[in-house]
Amino acid sequence: MTLKEFKLPDVGEGLTEAEIVGWRVKPGDTVRVNDIVVEIETAKSLVELPCPYAGTVADLLVAEGETVLVGTPIIAVAPEGADVPSPQPAAEAGVDEAAAALAAQPSAPDDVAGDGVVEAGLIGGAAPGGRTSVLVGYGPRTTEAKRRPRKGAAAPDGEPLTPSPEGPAGRVLAKPPVRKLAKDLGVNLLAVTPSGLGGVITRSDVEALAGAPSPRAGTPPGTSAAPVRPGGETRIPVKGVRKMTAEAMVRSAFTAPHVTEWLTLDVTRMVELVERLKADREFADVRVSPLLVVAKAVCLAVRRTPELNATWDESAQEIVLKHGVNLGIAAATPRGLVVPNIVGADAMGLHDLAAALGELVGIARDGRTQPAQMAGGTFTITNVGVFGVDAGTPILNPGETGILALGSVSRRPWVVDGPDGEQVVPRWVTTLALSFDHRVVDGAQGSRFLADVGRLLSDPATAMLY
């Protein structure tokens, strides 16, 4: 016949041990279930423990006055009759866990009034199984920051670990960030070969097709590369900004007689000026670039040839010379070409002009340019140089009489007259292309304007003459 051992149950209060104060029974005594067999001492009070077994006390395993750990057998009971199995109280079963839980912190039960520790079994005191006692249930228990082990390569929640995307036939599968990237890069998703699982287009798929990283602002739009597949075609619906741009181009091109003049210059001094300004503390908070200097040059040159800053009023049959320069900068945005303008650019100092330029470019790059910012322009600059292109034949922004294309600024051989005669040396060289409305601007005016801008770039000191 096996003896039943009663182990010291969880007594809570953050303690893991208790002292045996007094036995109420001795070996040979008969005990019934729930008879009080021992008194133990915790930090604050004496607690009587009821016996979970019925039978005869076989042995007292711990002497009075001794302190033992929770979980230590303290009394052995010979159960009455072989067929009366006595159950283990849950307190015993939970004891080891309880000890571990108490050591784990921070849920050691405590007297919320702050007076001290709470007796086991009362609100906030210990409850069996390592829990804290509440009025209405077993009480909360502590948890561990550990995952339960799973079988093999588990399918969570019955779904495949890599979800297989579904989409209606003919639609591309791409996550929102990838779609945005494609838009920004001007990549048509229909043209991309997906490499992701389930036919999903990945980020790198898009970047591979676009070739270069995202272009900087000021780049003309329309770079949606729809590569020609041998023997096939790609159709892109005309809508949104593309549609508006097309209409404006038509309106402009087929209303105003366009003439384009060219000027190739040594702009080494301009480049030096840009470098100097970049290093200047006053310009530390703005972006200085050749575009900035061109913008300033345009504003100055307009003073001598205001016809480039005008409009042809067909209905009134008048040429309207605008007094201020609302300088438009052609910008490529996620949605297409926009031409926001800097109002009163001519009245701004170089620093303010740089700030305005930077802001305009930033807003355009985010696709946030508002329609109001695109209205009322008087002259436009388009920077084709960032693509490495020499020059172009820009089309006037409808209603304007002049548009200047700035080509790339690159090192080219130049004839320089020096003390030792003429020499061919590498210089910073660029090409400007000015298109103008020949109804308003004649060749002399156009040429003079272009020459003025050119001189300001090749010799910035001539700004002093204005």
Added chain:
Amino acid sequence: MSTITLAKALNDGLRASMEGDAKVVVMGEDVGKLGGVFRVTDGLQKDFGEDRVIDTPLSESGIIGTAVGLAMRGYRPVCEIQFDGFVYPAYDQIVSQVAKLHFRSGGRLPMPIVIRIPFGGGIGAVEHHSESPEAQFAHTAGLKVVACSNAADAYWMIQQAIACDDPVVFLEPKRRYWEKANLDREAAPAPLLSSKVVRDGTDVTVLAYGPMVKTCLESAIAAAEGGTSIEVIDLRTLSPLDLEPVYASVRRTGRVVVVHEAVVNLGIGAEVAARITEQCFYALESPVLRVGGFDTPYPPSRIEEEYLPDLDRVLDAVDRSLAY
């Protein structure tokens, strides 16, 4: 700096509010002599008297309805509903009266009432003591709804809620009443209606409030062992939601899981998911996932641990999010 349980922090916060404003009145069942069934109001009646700490008749509708009248008379009632499952007799007074009076009186009748409700499961309780009704209140215009998750927040939030001129449903995670935290009483607290990043991370944003914050923090610890970095945000305020920090986080991580004990269907997570999708669409690498209760009433206590979201369920959702 002291280490204090959540219940004691609430007790201290209530005490501070009562000391600071003689119009603050605490009322509820067993809050006075007994000090509350979780001892949150322990000692208050002894120090502030029976007129300011009221043991009420057993009548939830009465507690809230009379609070309306007290508020009109210039008092600031702090009502206790003893358990979440017992708020329903008072539901009419809350949604028909407390929530609407400021509006319908054209602002003449402010309702600076705090309704404290111990909520959530995990205490092995019998029926009606483990509910999560927060979405119902958040869905009601005119109420503010907040949930503290730890002792430090509890101390400040209860005081801020009492000082707020709008009615506040103040949810207390009852399974966390005995959790301790460090409390710095000199620190300047965060605004009441603000969410908070409680653990920085880079791979997935996990949102929680009330009792699930600790579960999510433990989940983050376990996940870190597996090489996944989880950012945990404690929403703290459910109405109004403070989601700007959440959006900023999601724009960095691209992935988000919302966790609450309440039923997933039409829970707080649903609203949060909709807003994140609107505001952070281009940043989302995976859909917003939610972890929460099933569409059944709360189960018997012997199986509640398998019903409630736990660390494994949270991390399972994190895994699924990362798999996209």
Added chain:
Amino acid sequence: MPEEPEFVQLLTPEGERVEHPSFAFDGDDEMIASMYRDLVLTRRIDTEATALQRQGELGIWASLLGQEAAQIGSARALRPQDFAFPTYREHGVAWCKGIDPVALLSLFRGVDQGSWNPLETNFGLYTIVIGAQTLHATGYAMGVQRDGAVGTGDDDRDTAVVAYFGDGATSQGDVNEAFIWASVFNAPVVFFCQNNQWAISEPIDRQTRIPLYQRASGFGFPGLRVDGNDVLACHAVTKAATQRAREGSGPTLIEAFTYRMGAHTTSDDPTRYRLSGDLEHWKLKDPLARVHAYLTRHAGLAEDFFADIEAESDVLAHRIREGCVAMADPHVLGIFDKVYAEQTEELAAQQAGYAAYLDTFETQTGAHA
């Protein structure tokens, strides 16, 4: 509150029979002995369950210590077809209605939320939301009326409904609304209020300024107060009230004046809010002791009668303990089955999904520890 309140009493605390002008106990000594057995066994169920809770086998137990006579007395007056709506403390009524005491424990153990069939046992599920069952009882009684089971004169057909609730419940709107409905519709329902003087920590004077039984007159039906520790008186008044209901005379409010000798639930600490002197005062009015005294002195029952009952209660206690500990935890997947009359597709999907999820773990935990 008067020191010695006015109420119907037929058996004094000392065990002496007394008469009352309006009520009499119509049973014999054999019946009293039988009721004594019920009292002892009910108390033993309660004691054992309290011990089981302390040992962590139950999450909670709502003790009826001190209220045995109110429950046994009233329940023994019910006919089999009468339906009783309990709160969560009516273990004595459950006993009389034939509910296996082990079946009572499953709710408190957290294994289910009510394991007996109310329609078979005519005993409602335990209701923890305070007072809600009084409206249910009134509605049930209205159904009884529509079934024509009132006032036929057939003792086996005419049906009364009893709603049990406590003193705290009388402050809830639901209870007062039930009074209104029962009176307006003349419903065959007996409102049996066990005024045990306490609602957790709040004393009766927090719920009422007048004796509770007097409320009834305000609602338009009779009320009376009975000594809740007197099993004979409780039986007599309940028999009379249920007879009234059966005949079609409508509701009655019975206030059984008793005392909650134990705590609200096992982790409540009554020393925080009441005096030990009160407890001592009420110990002198113990419901079991007075019947024991009567049976010894006047019914000629000897020690062996009482010893037999003690032995029987030991056996019962043992069976309860065994039954409690052996109770299997439910499987969590079962919660998806009975939400609706027919499981919805959505719930079936949730169940299947969760089953698949649980299957991914190496070991299945019975997560309760």
